[in-house]
Amino acid sequence: MMTPDAALTPLGVLVLALLREGDMHPYEMMRLLRDRREDRMVKITNGTFYHTVARLERAGLIAEVGVDRDGNRPERTTYTLTDARPAALEDWVRAHLGHSDGAQNFRVALGEAHNLDRAEVTALLTARRDALAAEYAALSAGLHSARARPVSEQYIIELDRYITLLSADIDWTDTLLTRLAGHDFPWGDDELTPEHRAVNEAMRKAAQK
Numbered sequence: 001m002m003t004p005d006a007a008l009t010p011l012g013v014l015v016l017a018l019l020r021e022g023d024m025h026p027y028e029m030m031r032l033l034r035d036r037r038e039d040r041m042v043k044i045t046n047g048t049f050y051h052t053v054a055r056l057e058r059a060g061l062i063a064e065v066g067v068d069r070d071g072n073r074p075e076r077t078t079y080t081l082t083d084a085r086p087a088a089l090e091d092w093v094r095a096h097l098g099h100s101d102g103a104q105n106f107r108v109a110l111g112e113a114h115n116l117d118r119a120e121v122t123a124l125l126t127a128r129r130d131a132l133a134a135e136y137a138a139l140s141a142g143l144h145s146a147r148a149r150p151v152s153e154q155y156i157i158e159l160d161r162y163i164t165l166l167s168a169d170i171d172w173t174d175t176l177l178t179r180l181a182g183h184d185f186p187w188g189d190d191e192l193t194p195e196h197r198a199v200n201e202a203m204r205k206a207a208q209k
Contacts, residue, residue, distance in 0.1 A: 008059075008061075008088060008092050009052065009055075010041070010042045010104055010105060010108040011042045011044065011048065011049070011052045012052050012055065012056055012061075013089060013092050013093070013108055013109075013112060014033060014038055014042060014108065014112075015029060015049075015052060015053060015056060015062070016056070016061060016062070016081065016088065016089045017089060017112050017115065018032060018033070019062060019079060019080060019081045020081065020089070020115070023065055023078050023079065023080040024078065024079065025068075025076035025077055025078045025079070026049060026050060026053050026076075026077070026079075027076060028076075029049070030044060030046070030049055038111070041104065041107045041108055041111065042104070042108065053079065057079070060082055061081070061082055061088055062079045062080065062081055062082060063079065063080055063082050064077050064078070064079060064080075065078050065079065065080045066078045089112070089115055090115050090116060092109070093109045093112050093113060093115055093116055094116065094120070094124065095109075096108070096109035097109040097110065097113055097116075097121065097124040097125065097128070098123075098124035098125070098127040098128045099128060099131070100128050100131040100132050100135060106128075114187065114188055114189070117187075117188065118180060118187045118188070121180065121187075122177060122180050122181070125173055125176065125177060125180075126177065128173070129170060129173045129174065129177070132166055132169055132170050132173070133170055135166060136163065136166040136167060136170060139159065139162070139163050139166070140163055142159070143156060143159055143160060143163060146159075
């Protein structure tokens with residue numbers, strides 16, 4: 001059997017997170033991901049999606065729970081999470097949320113950070129923020145040195161852009177950490193408002209059609 005770690009790609013993490021909301025068939029999962037615009041982070045095609053589902057099943061992270069047919073539509077296999085799922089999903093988020101490298105993995109981990117508790121997310125994001133700040137300081141010093149020599153701006157425009165993005169990322173993270181420290185920022189499924197739950201349920205029903 002394939003190990004859980006080997007099966008977990010960013011798309012696989014999104015599948016596990018969806019099934020945490022309830023049992024679904026692949027078509028429903030793809031519709032939900034596209035409706036929620038998750039495909040801006042991970043490319044989703046029918047082929048890669050069904051391949052991902054098959055990998056997760058071989059790894060023992062998900063299992064079939066039924067096959068149904070609606071009218072003339074093809075049969076659809078419904079999947080559920082196995083007992084191995086929670087640790088696999090949460091461990092993947094932990095592994096990538098606190099790192100300053102791997103942009104795609106971080107974005108997916110951030111999107112699924114609500115699967116961890118508030119204190120752990122705060123600690124991981126703080127560690128990432130500190131790494132970003134260290135990188136920003138080192139690269140800013142290098143850019144200052146290059147301009148002092150002087151190096152032509154045409155050779156350092158990419159570095160200039162990257163430092164600007166680092167600064168924005170640090171500022172955004174500082175704002176998020178401040179919000180996480182406040183009790184008015186809901187975190188985790190238990191703190192969802194009835195309105196939020198209703199929106200999630202409406203999207204689920206629309207994806208089933």
